[in-house]
Amino acid sequence: MKERKGLIIGSVILIIIFIGMLIKGEPSKNIMVWIAAILTLSIYSFLYRDNIFYKFAEHLFVGVSVGYSVSVVYQNAFIRRVFDPLFITRTYIVEGQFHILPFLAVVIPTLIGLLMVSVFTKRQAWLIRIPIAFVVGSYAGMSISPSFQANIFEQTRSTLHIALSISSFIMIFGVITTLVYFFFSKEHKGFLGRTANVGIWFIMIAFGASFGYTVMARISLLIGRMNFLLYDWLGVIK
Amino acid sequence: MNFWKKVMKLNRRWIFLLIALAVFIPFLKPLRLPLSITKPAKDVFDAVESIPPEGPPLLIATDYAPSTAPELDPMLYALLRHCFVTKRRVMLLALYPQGAGMAQAGLDFILPEFPDVKSGEDYVFLGYQPGVQAVVMSLGEDVRLAFPTDAYGVSLDSLPMMEHVRNYDDIALVVDLAGSSIPITWVIYAVARYGQRLGVGVTAVSAAQYYPYLNSGQFIGMLGGLKGAAEYEILIQQKGYTEARQIATIGMDSQSIAHLVILALIIIGNIAFFASKSHKKKGTSSK
Amino acid sequence: MNVLLAILFLMQQTPDSLSTDTVEIVRPAPPTDVIAMDTPNDVGGSVSVQWEISEDDGKGLNNVILYNVFRGQSEEGPFDYIGTVGAGRTSYDDQTVEKDKVTYYYIVKAQTKEGVESEASNVASGKAAPQWFHHGRWNILILGILFALFFAFYIRMAKGKELFIRKIAGLDAVEEAVGRSTEMGKPVLFCPGIGYLYDIATIAALTILGRVAKKTAEYETRIIMPNYDPVVMSAAQEIVKQSYTEAGRPDDFNEKDIFYLTQDQFGFAAGVDGIMLREKPGAIFLQGVFYAEALILAETGHSVGAIQIAGTDRVTLLPFFISACDYTLIGEEMFAASSYLSRDPVMLGSIKGSDAAKVAIISVILVGAILGILGGLNIGPFGTWFQSLVNWFGRG
Numbered sequence: 001m002k003e004r005k006g007l008i009i010g011s012v013i014l015i016i017i018f019i020g021m022l023i024k025g026e027p028s029k030n031i032m033v034w035i036a037a038i039l040t041l042s043i044y045s046f047l048y049r050d051n052i053f054y055k056f057a058e059h060l061f062v063g064v065s066v067g068y069s070v071s072v073v074y075q076n077a078f079i080r081r082v083f084d085p086l087f088i089t090r091t092y093i094v095e096g097q098f099h100i101l102p103f104l105a106v107v108i109p110t111l112i113g114l115l116m117v118s119v120f121t122k123r124q125a126w127l128i129r130i131p132i133a134f135v136v137g138s139y140a141g142m143s144i145s146p147s148f149q150a151n152i153f154e155q156t157r158s159t160l161h162i163a164l165s166i167s168s169f170i171m172i173f174g175v176i177t178t179l180v181y182f183f184f185s186k187e188h189k190g191f192l193g194r195t196a197n198v199g200i201w202f203i204m205i206a207f208g209a210s211f212g213y214t215v216m217a218r219i220s221l222l223i224g225r226m227n228f229l230l231y232d233w234l235g236v237i238k
Numbered sequence: 239m240n241f242w243k244k245v246m247k248l249n250r251r252w253i254f255l256l257i258a259l260a261v262f263i264p265f266l267k268p269l270r271l272p273l274s275i276t277k278p279a280k281d282v283f284d285a286v287e288s289i290p291p292e293g294p295p296l297l298i299a300t301d302y303a304p305s306t307a308p309e310l311d312p313m314l315y316a317l318l319r320h321c322f323v324t325k326r327r328v329m330l331l332a333l334y335p336q337g338a339g340m341a342q343a344g345l346d347f348i349l350p351e352f353p354d355v356k357s358g359e360d361y362v363f364l365g366y367q368p369g370v371q372a373v374v375m376s377l378g379e380d381v382r383l384a385f386p387t388d389a390y391g392v393s394l395d396s397l398p399m400m401e402h403v404r405n406y407d408d409i410a411l412v413v414d415l416a417g418s419s420i421p422i423t424w425v426i427y428a429v430a431r432y433g434q435r436l437g438v439g440v441t442a443v444s445a446a447q448y449y450p451y452l453n454s455g456q457f458i459g460m461l462g463g464l465k466g467a468a469e470y471e472i473l474i475q476q477k478g479y480t481e482a483r484q485i486a487t488i489g490m491d492s493q494s495i496a497h498l499v500i501l502a503l504i505i506i507g508n509i510a511f512f513a514s515k516s517h518k519k520k521g522t523s524s525k
Numbered sequence: 526m527n528v529l530l531a532i533l534f535l536m537q538q539t540p541d542s543l544s545t546d547t548v549e550i551v552r553p554a555p556p557t558d559v560i561a562m563d564t565p566n567d568v569g570g571s572v573s574v575q576w577e578i579s580e581d582d583g584k585g586l587n588n589v590i591l592y593n594v595f596r597g598q599s600e601e602g603p604f605d606y607i608g609t610v611g612a613g614r615t616s617y618d619d620q621t622v623e624k625d626k627v628t629y630y631y632i633v634k635a636q637t638k639e640g641v642e643s644e645a646s647n648v649a650s651g652k653a654a655p656q657w658f659h660h661g662r663w664n665i666l667i668l669g670i671l672f673a674l675f676f677a678f679y680i681r682m683a684k685g686k687e688l689f690i691r692k693i694a695g696l697d698a699v700e701e702a703v704g705r706s707t708e709m710g711k712p713v714l715f716c717p718g719i720g721y722l723y724d725i726a727t728i729a730a731l732t733i734l735g736r737v738a739k740k741t742a743e744y745e746t747r748i749i750m751p752n753y754d755p756v757v758m759s760a761a762q763e764i765v766k767q768s769y770t771e772a773g774r775p776d777d778f779n780e781k782d783i784f785y786l787t788q789d790q791f792g793f794a795a796g797v798d799g800i801m802l803r804e805k806p807g808a809i810f811l812q813g814v815f816y817a818e819a820l821i822l823a824e825t826g827h828s829v830g831a832i833q834i835a836g837t838d839r840v841t842l843l844p845f846f847i848s849a850c851d852y853t854l855i856g857e858e859m860f861a862a863s864s865y866l867s868r869d870p871v872m873l874g875s876i877k878g879s880d881a882a883k884v885a886i887i888s889v890i891l892v893g894a895i896l897g898i899l900g901g902l903n904i905g906p907f908g909t910w911f912q913s914l915v916n917w918f919g920r921g
Contacts, residue, residue: 158454210446217442224308
């Protein structure tokens with residue numbers, strides 16, 4: 001009962017503020033902005049409690065995002081990479097001559113890719129291993145050497161870039177103790193255990209920094225929406 | 239009930255309300271809190287400034303979706319303004335499906351300010367291509383491999399701006415605006431393999447993760463979250479390039495106040511946690 | 526319209542179209558010392574042209590804005606325009622060479638803002654050729670082979686005898702969590718995140734799933750697993766089925782409890798949230814690949830009072846798990862945990878192999894730090910040694 005009373009009072013206050021802003025500001029004349037604003041508010045209503053407005057907005061969002069992704073991938077992958085080269089631009093016909101290699105370069109990857117669909121059958125599901133093997137194998141091959149360079153060589157080099165300063169010693173100390181924490185071949189006891197404990201401190205401090213940044217990011221999202229509601233929709237701020 | 243216990247049991251809706259107010263009020267009553275410019279942001283700005291006008295283009299990759307737009311859109315706007323005001327050429331592309339929409343929306347928002355800026359001459363919007371690694375690598379060979387046409391279906395060979403642009407050798411700088419781990423792909427395939435200069439604009443969530451790459455020089459600079467966007471806005475404003483409404487800078491007041499509120503909540507929450515714990519202990523020992 | 530603009534632009538840019546009858550043409554000085562050679566470390570089809578900048582580039586008349594590069598089949602020409610680079614640059618890679626091992630001739634001209642070109646530079650000749658090895662990347666090859674040897678060695682060793690891997694704290698909690706769920710009469714929820722079968726973290730999560738399922742089979746507790754990817758789902762069904770069979774309770778296995786939800790990130794998060802609120806599981810396992818939905822899931826799980834054991838290799842999301850879950854497998858711990866559970870020699874061997882690689886890296890850093898300090902204090906030749914170590918890592 002008490003909660004219901006609070007809810008009514010809260011809603012009344014919100015409606016009064018809203019009407020005040022409508023009168024004082026310059027509300028958008030664009031219907032799309034209104035739809036976006038109402039959907040935004042519907043989503044935020046979840047902060048009070050799950051409700052029908054939230055559910056509607058959420059399902060709409062899921063549906064729209066899936067539809068959008070499907071159409072974008074269809075247009076950019078299937079149409080631009082398969083359909084166009086095969087039927088429109090016909091990359092395999094050069095000066096009236098049919099060339100088998102450019103033709104196969106489109107057809108074979110397409111067929112291998114289609115094997116992905118085999119997952120929907122019970123008996124042929126194993127065929128999906130073929131495209132997955134291609135993806136995993138080629139990406140591993142492509143990325144081993146550059147990731148070595150980007151993640152091991154460059155990072156080791158920059159760790160080594162030391163000057164006789166406190167911060168570079170802290171960095172080296174942090175890198176080594178963290179690596180020790182992720183050393184699994186020995187029980188973490190004695191000297192190794194103490195080093196690993198220092199490592200976990202470094203890891204936690206790094207996580208703390210990351211967490212702080214995350215808080216900033218989440219607030220930024222709220223700020224973005226607030227800016228939209230107050231500037232684009234209601235026009236109460238400059 | 240003990241005060242601290244009450245704090246521990248506080249309905250979380252009050253916290254939501256408090257944060258909402260902390261963000262809302264500075265919008266109505268701007269405080270104009272001073273902002274410091276950090277080196278990573280200045281480095282991105284300087285890198286763009288060092289590109290010769292009407293010379294090799296800046297490539298902006300919009301690898302984000304609406305969910306991270308509040309942080310990354312202001313960066314896109316600021317970069318586009320910076321380039322268009324100073325007659326620097328821009329290439330835009332997306333490795334993330336929704337990114338193409340973000341780039342188009344950004345252009346639609348900024349272009350009315352620059353009636354002289356023309357597609358194909360001052361900027362080229364390449365659209366989206368699937369296959370992140372493959373696209374980043376193919377740009378090292380020839381842009382046309384991944385993007386035979388621009389997003390509007392015009393062949394790249396017919397665009398004056400693209401005449402001298404073939405691969406990374408002809409691209410002055412890449413700035414990746416991303417809400418995901420795509421910058422790593424750029425580092426691995428564009429920086430490590432082709433020696434491309436790369437700056438990034440990332441969400442604050444992922445900024446901490448990217449400091450090692452900044453430290454090692456694999457990123458020439460970084461804009462981290464709304465703060466990074468605000469810094470870039472201030473940098474272009476200080477140069478007198480634009481007087482447009484600076485979204486990120488306006489938002490930073492709310493950001494600072496919200497951070498203060500959260501700091502206070504963390505402190506109060508911890509005191510309450512330990513106080514109610516010691517209270518409990520006393521309770522059991524006296525039994 | 527665009528085509529028209531393009532033609533206009535081309536006419537304006539092509540050096541041949543320069544009006545030669547203008548009276549005052551102040552030509553900039555041409556670039557000098559042009560050399561052409563095969564572009565190193567490539568598959569052929571490219572010649573690198575290098576030159577010294579024009580006397581009027583950044584000094585002298587200071588009016589050079591770009592360099593045009595021309596190529597011909599013979600020393601006398603004719604030379605066709607092939608590309609342009611900005612002022613201050615001293616090289617151009619001609620990647621349009623049609624035939625390897627054929628000599629081409631190059632000249633370079635400087636050009637001013639007004640479109641006035643310099644005289645031609647000297648003629649340089651060069652051939653393109655493919656190389657088998659990228660000589661700038663020996664360091665990667667050496668370290669790659671070394672690391673691969675570590676892996677091969679340990680995998681071989683693991684096949685002979687059981688290798689030791691330290692216990693991972695989060696793993697002991699698995700039994701505790703399943704046990705508590707059983708006591709409370711609540712199901713166990715296993716969420717594999719939003720990864721695919723080719724993500725290492727997802728594979729590790731499935732190994733951990735095998736262990737969890739074995740425990741739930743033993744305790745006769747229900748296990749619920751919503752899925753993001755259909756392929757992961759079918760793999761998970763197989764694994765859970767096998768665990769139940771191993772535990773001697775194949776009839777208790779319910780395929781419908783391991784189901785597909787949706788492939789939309791936040792749709793999935795909302796769905797899993799709903800399941801948590803309705804089923805109120807006693808234990809929640811969040812193992813695999815997670816993105817922004819991690820915090821939503823972990824928070825909801827916390828609010829329903831479940832014991833939560835999380836694990837992921839995504840550094841950005843670990844803080845959420847650490848703050849909202851009871852136990853968290855941090856990054857590689859997750860892989861170690863899954864090898865520890867599976868006892869598969871290949872997996873155990875690779876954990877051991879990466880441990881050996883870590884020892885190698887730690888030693889390099891330690892040696893580097895000592896050399897750096899000694900070098901910084903100007904003792905002996907250590908400074909140069911240090912520099913060459915750093916350079917070795919910076920190559921390529």
